[in-house]
Amino acid sequence: MRDRIVIIGNGMAGLKLVEELEAIAPGRHALTVIGAEPVPAYNRVLLSSVLAGETTRDAIALRPADWYRDLNCALRLGDPAVALDPATRTVSLASGATLTFDRLVLATGSLPIRLPLAGADLPGVVTFRDFADLDAIEAAAATGRGAVVIGGGLLGIEAAVGLAGRGVPVTLVHLMDRLMERQLDARGAALLARALEARGITLRLGAQSAGIEGDRHVTGLRLAGGEVLPAGLLCMAVGIRPETRLAAAAGLAVGRGILVDDRMQTSVPGILAIGECAEHRGTVYGLVEPAYAQARTAAATLAGRDAAYQGSILATNLKVSGLPVFSAGDFLGEPGTEAIVFEDRPLGHYRKLVIRDGRLVGAVLVGDAGDGLWYLDLIRDGRPISSIRRDMVFGRSFCEAA
Amino acid sequence: MADGSTPDMQVRTTCPYCGVGCGVVMKPDPAAPHGWRAQGDPAHPANFGRLCSKGSALGETIGPDGRLLHPTIDGRRATWDAALDRIAAGFRDTIAQYGPDAVAFYLSGQILTEDYYVANKLAKGFLGTANVDTNSRLCMASSVAGHKRAFGSDTVPGAYEDLDEADLLVLVGSNAAWCHPILWQRMQANRQRRGARIVVIDPRATATTDGIDLHLAIAPGTDALLFEGLLVHLAEAGRHDRAFVEAHTTGLADAFAAAFARAGTIETVAAGTGLRAADVAAFFHLVAETERTVTLYSQGVNQSHQGVDKVAAILNVHLATGRIGRPGMGPFSLTGQPNAMGGREVGGLANQLAAHMDFTPEAIDRVGRFWGAAAMAGKPGLKAVDLFQAVEAGAVRALWIMGTNPAVSLPEADRVRAALGRLDLLIVSEVIGSNDTLGASLAGPVHVRLPAAAWGEKNGTVTNSERRISRQRPFRPLPGEARPDWWALAEVGRRLGHHQAFAFADAAAVYREHAALSAFENGGARDFDLGAHAHLDRAGYDALEPVQWPLPAGARRGRTRLFDDGRFFTPDGRARFHVPGEAALAARPDADTPLLLNTGRIRDQWHTMTRTGLSPTLGRHLPEPFVEVHPADAAWFGLTDGGLARLSNRHGAAVLRVVVAPGQRRGSVFAPIHWSDENAGQARVGALVAAVTDPISGQPESKATPVAIAAVAVAFEAVIVGRALPDRRALETAGALAWARTTIEDGHAVLAAFPALDPAGWPAFASGLIGCGADDLTDAGDPAEGLYRAAHVRDGRLIAAIAMTAAPERPGWAHLNPLLGAAPLEGRARRAPLASRAAGGGPDPGPTVCACFGVGRTPIEAAIRAGCRTTDALGATLKAGTNCGSCLPEIRKLLAAETAPA
DSSP states (O other): OEEEEEEEEEEEHHHHHHHHHHHHHHTTTTEEEEEEESOOOOOGHHHHHHHHTSTGGGGGGGSSSHHHTTOOOEEEEEEOOHHHETTTTTTEESSOOOEEOSEEOOOOOOEEOOOOOTTTTSTTTTEEESSSHHHHHHHHOOOOEEEEEEEEHHHHHHHHHHHHHTTTOOEEEESSSTTTTTTOOHHHHHHHHHHHHHHTTTTEEEEEEEEESSSSSSEEEEEEOOEEEEEEEEESOOEEEEHHHHHHHOOOSSSEEEOOOHHHHOTTTTEEGGGGGGEEEEOOSSSSHHHHHHHHHHHHHHHTOOOOOOOOOOOOEOOOTOOOEEEEESSSSSOOOOOEEEGGGGGGEEEEEEEEEEEEEEEEEEOTTTTTTHHHHHHHOBBBBBBGGTGGGGGGGGSSSS | OEEEEETTTTTEEEEESSSTOOEEEEETTTTTOOOOOEOOOOTTTTTTTOOOOOHHHHGGOSTTTOOOOOOTTTTTOHHHHHHHHHHHHHHHHHHHHHOGEEEEEEEETTTTTTHHHHHHHHIIIIOOOOEEEEEGGGHHHHHHHHHHHHHHOOOOOOHHHHHHHSSSSEEEEEHHHSSSSHHHHHHHHHHHHHHHEEEOOOOOOOGGTOOOSEEEOTTTOOOOHHHHHHHHHHHHHHOOOHHHHHHHOOOHHHHHHHHHHHSSHHHHHHHTTTTHHHHHHHHHHHHHHHHHHHEEOOHHHHTTHHHHHHHHHHHHHHHHTTOOOSSEEEEEEEOOOOOHHHHHHTOTTTOBBBBBBBOHHHHHHHHHHHHOOOOOOOOOOOOOOHHHHHHHHHHEEEOOOOOOOOHSSSSHHHHHHHHTTOOOOOEESSSSOOOOOTTHHOOOOOOOEBOOOOOTTTTTEETTTTTTEEEEEEOOOTTTBOHHHHHHHHHHHHHTTTTTTTTOOOOOHHHHHHHHHHTTTTTTSSSSSOOGGGTHHHHHTOOOOOEEEEOTTOOOSSOOOTTTSSOSTTTSSSSEEOOOOOOSSSSSSSSSOOOEEEEOTTTTOOOTTGGGGGOOHHTSSSOEEEEOOOOHHHHHHOOOTTTTEEEEEEEEEEEEEEEEEETTTTEEEESSSOOOOOTBBBBBBBGSSOOOTTTTTOOTTOOOOOEEEEEEEOOOOEEEEEOOOOOHHHHHHOOSEEEEEEEETTEEEEEEHHHHHGGGGGGHHHHHHSSGGGGEEEEEEEGGGEEEEEEEETTTEEEEEEEETTTTOOOOTHHHHHHHHHSOOOGGGGGGGGGSSOOOOOOOOOOOTTTTOOOOOHHHHHHHHTOOOOOOOOOOOOOTTTSSSSSSHHHHHHHHHHOOOO
């Protein structure tokens, strides 16, 4: 009998695991994938593009249901797992079904954080995480009243740009005095702010949300100073937290996320965790690329190969069309580092490369992130950059001599 | 047809640069920057089809940029009529109030014989002043005076053929490889074909001393002593030609006695000249053993307060040995300017009257009758240096400057520039709209500016160093309201009431009258005789082939050599020996000014660069002003190669790039004369030169002025490339320690050095320098490496860019240049001006070595490393050095450096 593997979660990490596993051990395992959402995995990164009307839900679907079927992979959608019993190697689903596994992978992702404000449960108050959120946003946007987005991070900006792209007047409220403070330096954030304002988004930086106005539906956001920003839609995009409830209840070791080792193994043998729900070497990643790397490692582990995930160098890509922002590594530049800064002021393009000991350790790109992955490679390789130092800030094409 | 009036065919004309006077064929070429390409004229006997780098680039210098196109009066545009009226009235008033000697003309070896003739006639025959001098005074006045003292006439005895036929070529104070490249090639060809030997006497090693038989690095100012020693040695070796001396000369006994007393032994000569005795002996031996010896001399001889004596010492040797006027031998003055000789033919020096006649009563009478003169000048006028001192003193009140830039080129040039502001009437005839002489802010207003016809537009004749008259023919229409200089002069003559005397219909009419005057009551008494051209019609003038004078009436061809008959133009027909004064410099170095400044030219520029400076090709060779310093002096004064040095003395100062040159003589430094306030921050080398002149020739001692030198600390080196001319004030505001501009395709490049700058201020610094708002910049900085680059790209066009590196590194810029003309720069291509090289391109080619084929130093070095071990191999690989060959000395140096054992 084939090895029964159950994957809880049909997000980007869960799907990647199936792909990797089929690539290195085709047909060897009996796979079951459990998805909480009613549709197969889609590219969550492009949710804001759908919101902006630049693409469609169909277009961001990753694999059709047929694909799973052709692999003899059982796909159970809209039927979230509700309990996990490591002792009996079973998992229970909301529908009441129970699945037995030989090995199991948790790819449960994360949950959007909702601020504990009065009125947070009013209709029109949404987060921005999945198609269900998108439904709510689209419904509220259709009322024609303005929207307020709380959170000047990646997700909040994407939501705000998406709404603005639909013609909705948007105010973006952010607690910190600059946008994306965890991914951008001050200059990069300022340029991003300028670009957002150019798209008609009103920015309220350094603004603390105090309460949500409205009786039967949200009507506005009250700030700490008492000012009320009117809104028919309030989108909270203040962060995510790992979805660990199932694991914790099952007695797996959990910190911020489900603790895993370099082979993506949790504290219980035969149970692995990948993606945003996992905590590796103290780090929980909220980005797709580490999730994919973890999926590759987990596939190898499941296939009985040696593999070790070493952690990812963080790279952030803001993939709102026309607003490329990329950052990686030590982008702020700690003491002892050197910075190379490029700016095309009329175009609003900005780049900062951070060098330490003759090696690239961080990068911030605003306006044109085209060379981001090249910089990321350089950061990861850690190779000396003296031979390309003069031109590397302009991009790869300037460093490859004829 | 030889007439160049039809634009759709090639035109044969003559190069406007040095005195070699090469024939040029201008061919229409749609691919050339201004539609014309220069080639050597295979039929011209000066160059037989070859051209040097400067001549080859002539097509790049004929564009409309910067041309003066309309007359102005007091800075405002005016009609020619108004401008000419103003001049005529000004002359009349000045003469009425102060007398004729308050009017003066300062002319140029650049203007044509016809221009010179009319200026001379107007001044000396109708205004009554002999204050007609020229920049030739700075160039070869000492040779002229030396010739006249020895021969009784201003005659170059030989011809270029002698350089082909000599067995020994002695160059004294000449860097012919750079300054007379085509003649230098003829000498090299002789050397290869016939084995002629070459000796160069020059305090410093130059391109001319490269690969020759003997270089005598003589102590400055001691040339006469060396030639006195040679005179003695030749007597002892039995080489004096007694028959010639007795039949045709006078004064050898005195000259020999003086020479014997001062330079009687080789050891004495060696001690006095700073040379090794063995080298002196070798030189003397070579000359003694080689009858066919040509001694060529240039500014190293002429530009001296003893220039006439140096010439005498050289001529004495040739007269004593009878080596004159015969094939392959003779003294040969290499003229610096294209028409220095033509100017002298008409009397374009203040101490000559006209047509090789001096201010004798008979000559004044003769010329006065010929001209029908209204007011003949009765005595010599002021020579150049004295003339500008008279301007300063207020004695000269009205001055017409034509085709020259005295505010740069004269000694104590700062003082000259200031003096120009004292004139009641300053007239400048110019081709270009801006130079230091026209610079009104320092000199006071130029009252009348006249747009002159430029080379390629004007029509007339020039005479080269071998007495050969060649036509300069027009091939382009006159732009704007530009007019020939002779026309403007004649118009003033007519306005002063002398209609008949100045009724010239065209340049040919001027030439005819000039030829007729040369033959007037001549009868062989004067060397200069163009009688055969006294009735030359327009067609004959247009078709005139290059011809040597004398050419008396009836002669069918010119005379190649003079004095072959032993007949000189002194009253008794005998040549004169002269006793030179004791060789000494006008001023010795002292504690405050411990070094001697030597000045000169570089290979690819001409005079103050108003013409060659327009050529991108020529600008790439040596794009900025420099001072060559001996390594020991550099160490002593704390100077580093590529750093900056400030030269100063009580006359002026200059900040120049240091070139540590082992070939430089210790205690002497060398700086080129070409840069001015038009194209550099503070590089007017003429400002440092003391106005000390030869008492006879009036030529200044431009090659040995005591100066102080001090290092200037540089933090950043920068290059700015842009479409517009750089803003001098912006560079000063930005704190530039030194800067220099060079023309590049589609714009200009500025090389500049700066003191320390706070990186936070870089964008403001850059936007100030390139003239845009800080928000218009595209820039990149790497403060840890001291790198900063910025560009202004507008509507996809690169307007300007700056690249900055921490000294001593200097930013490359060759790849920036093409971006000025590049297709629209959009998106990422907007970064190209900031990159250290083109995207996907190779490294910077470095400074240009071969101007003809645009080959930089980097590819040459790479080719050598790749196995090219000879100049021929490099030529085959890169074409470098295969055209004019004037870069071969540099290529040989690179070969030596790259192949030297580590």
